[in-house]
Amino acid sequence: MTEKTFIAGFGGQGVISLGQLWVYSGMKEGLEVTFFPFYGAEKRGGIARASVIVSSSEIASPLVTQADSVIVMNEDSLAICEEAVRKGGVLIVNSNLVKSAPRRSDIRVVKVACNELAEAIGDAKFANMVMMGALSRVTGAVKLDSFEAVLRSFFPESKHKFIPMNIKAVEAGKKAV
Amino acid sequence: MAEEKRLMKGNEAIGEAAIRAGCRAYFGYPITPQNELTAYMARHMLDLKRTFIQAESEVSAINMVFGAASTGARSMTSSSSPGISLKQEGISYACGADVPCVIVNVARSGPGLGGISPSQGDYFQSTRGGGHGDYYTFVLAPKSVQEAADLTYLAFDLADKWRVPVLILADGLIGQMMEGVVFPKERDPSSLPAKPWATGNQYKTHRPINHVTSLNLMPLELEAQNNRRFERYAEIAKSEVRYEEMNVDKAELILVAYGSSSRISLGAIQAAKALGIELGLFRPISLWPFPAKRMAELAAKGKRFLVVEMSKGQMVEDVRLAVNGKSPVDFYGRCGGVIPTEEEVLAEARRVLGK
Numbered sequence: 304m305t306e307k308t309f310i311a312g313f314g315g316q317g318v319i320s321l322g323q324l325w326v327y328s329g330m331k332e333g334l335e336v337t338f339f340p341f342y343g344a345e346k347r348g349g350i351a352r353a354s355v356i357v358s359s360s361e362i363a364s365p366l367v368t369q370a371d372s373v374i375v376m377n378e379d380s381l382a383i384c385e386e387a388v389r390k391g392g393v394l395i396v397n398s399n400l401v402k403s404a405p406r407r408s409d410i411r412v413v414k415v416a417c418n419e420l421a422e423a424i425g426d427a428k429f430a431n432m433v434m435m436g437a438l439s440r441v442t443g444a445v446k447l448d449s450f451e452a453v454l455r456s457f458f459p460e461s462k463h464k465f466i467p468m469n470i471k472a473v474e475a476g477k478k479a480v
Numbered sequence: 481m482a483e484e485k486r487l488m489k490g491n492e493a494i495g496e497a498a499i500r501a502g503c504r505a506y507f508g509y510p511i512t513p514q515n516e517l518t519a520y521m522a523r524h525m526l527d528l529k530r531t532f533i534q535a536e537s538e539v540s541a542i543n544m545v546f547g548a549a550s551t552g553a554r555s556m557t558s559s560s561s562p563g564i565s566l567k568q569e570g571i572s573y574a575c576g577a578d579v580p581c582v583i584v585n586v587a588r589s590g591p592g593l594g595g596i597s598p599s600q601g602d603y604f605q606s607t608r609g610g611g612h613g614d615y616y617t618f619v620l621a622p623k624s625v626q627e628a629a630d631l632t633y634l635a636f637d638l639a640d641k642w643r644v645p646v647l648i649l650a651d652g653l654i655g656q657m658m659e660g661v662v663f664p665k666e667r668d669p670s671s672l673p674a675k676p677w678a679t680g681n682q683y684k685t686h687r688p689i690n691h692v693t694s695l696n697l698m699p700l701e702l703e704a705q706n707n708r709r710f711e712r713y714a715e716i717a718k719s720e721v722r723y724e725e726m727n728v729d730k731a732e733l734i735l736v737a738y739g740s741s742s743r744i745s746l747g748a749i750q751a752a753k754a755l756g757i758e759l760g761l762f763r764p765i766s767l768w769p770f771p772a773k774r775m776a777e778l779a780a781k782g783k784r785f786l787v788v789e790m791s792k793g794q795m796v797e798d799v800r801l802a803v804n805g806k807s808p809v810d811f812y813g814r815c816g817g818v819i820p821t822e823e824e825v826l827a828e829a830r831r832v833l834g835k
Contacts (some may be wrong), residue, residue: 329488330660338658363747368821
């Protein structure tokens with residue numbers, strides 16, 4: 304099993320955190336993982352992008368060019384995201400912020416109301432975790448079964464009070480697809 | 481108990497490995513894409529009562545390394561391409577004075593200030609000495625976060641063993657990406673090799689003065705000094721060559737690549753297999769000493785090569801020297817910070833093979 308995922312959104316949406324938590328969880332589930340953020344002369348509000356791969360065997364290029372799954376967190380990222388997904392791959396869109404319809408017809412499109420579901424939990428900031436739940440359910444690559452323990456070791460103690468809401472967000476994302 | 485696997489950036493893993501290898505002093509100056517390494521050392525070296533200094537320039541940082549390493553302390557600096565260019569004078573001095581130290585280059589695109597994206601355009605500079613005078617530096621090229629840690633740890637031992645500067649040649653991809661890494665054990669400072677040549681501590685020992693310098697105004701003496709260093713280089717070339725190879729026996733074409741481009745090549749090899757095309761991989765880990773002997777053996781078996789680099793073609797010259805006309809050597813490269821894709825490399829391999 305190898306799942307190559309490309310993630311994009313605007314800076315501040317938690318694209319990098321989503322990618323890091325995805326591979327961290329994958330690693331804790333015994334997989335080989337790699338996370339590569341597209342670093343550059345980025346600015347607030349610019350597009351944040353990351354390539355993440357989880358695999359049961361050695362990972363070749365860390366750069367995802369033919370993604371099995373692609374996450375689109377905002378409207379501006381849709382164009383680059385559509386290009387990144389392989390034929391037959393899946394495009395998961397945050398339907399609250401992505402209003403245009405994807406043009407490609409050779410891919411599967413899954414819509415998740417990430418912001419709406421996150422706000423129902425308490426804060427739109429959890430939209431990225433809703434999306435991660437959806438990614439887990441759609442791809443099955445990382446199960447996120449022991450997510451609480453993963454969050455406990457990923458975040459410093461001072462952030463542990465947010466763990467229950469993160470878990471709720473992931474669960475909401477799983478149920479949404 | 482085995483060490484826990486951690487998820488870390490390549491830059492941070494290099495810092496942690498250096499600390500575990502007994503790095504006593506780190507001197508750096510900020511530059512993208514290696515800043516996390518300097519930041520990691522800033523966070524951890526002082527806690528350990530070791531030395532961390534953000535120097536006023538790269539030139540200053542390498543000369544601080546020279547000074548600290550002359551006293552026998554395991555010392556390191558890091559930078560990225562333009563900053564490494566600035567350090568060349570100091571590296572030449574360290575080579576001339578036989579001062580062991582570790583220099584990390586998390587390379588970016590060039591020439592000049594270039595860009596901040598990953599590149600392998602510093603191969604010539606790294607493997608041909610880089611500064612003035614007759615010398616080489618040991619050059620190790622990691623392909624993953626795990627290897628970045630392992631090779632950094634090894635670099636300190638090699639530097640001490642051979643009394644040479646060791647260069648870790650990574651790039652922005654290796655530095656910025658996160659992967660799982662298991663670290664080697666923390667070195668016990670008392671287990672590190674003795675350095676009877678080092679300066680300092682004379683008040684305790686009353687030994688004769690040690691001079692650590694690259695200066696020698698007597699041509700015959702300087703020639704003899706250089707010759708002794710080149711005898712060590714010959715020993716290094718015999719005993720310290722490192723490489724990895726995969727599927728070279730079956731391969732119709734062997735991809736030759738180091739660091740990041742070897743990962744991309746591996747992807748091309750996997751994709752080729754699905755099409756029934758057998759490709760192999762030859763990955764130099766030590767770029768100097770270059771695994772020329774093994775490449776010559778493969779060439780003598782009639783193997784042909786496609787060298788893949790994130791440059792206009794630099795390592796390809798070493799491959800051609802090693803192969804010495806015995807088999808065809810093709811080249812594929814992207815530069816300017818463009819990372820070649822697995823699909824591009826596969827297409828080039830198929831073009832070379834006519835398949």
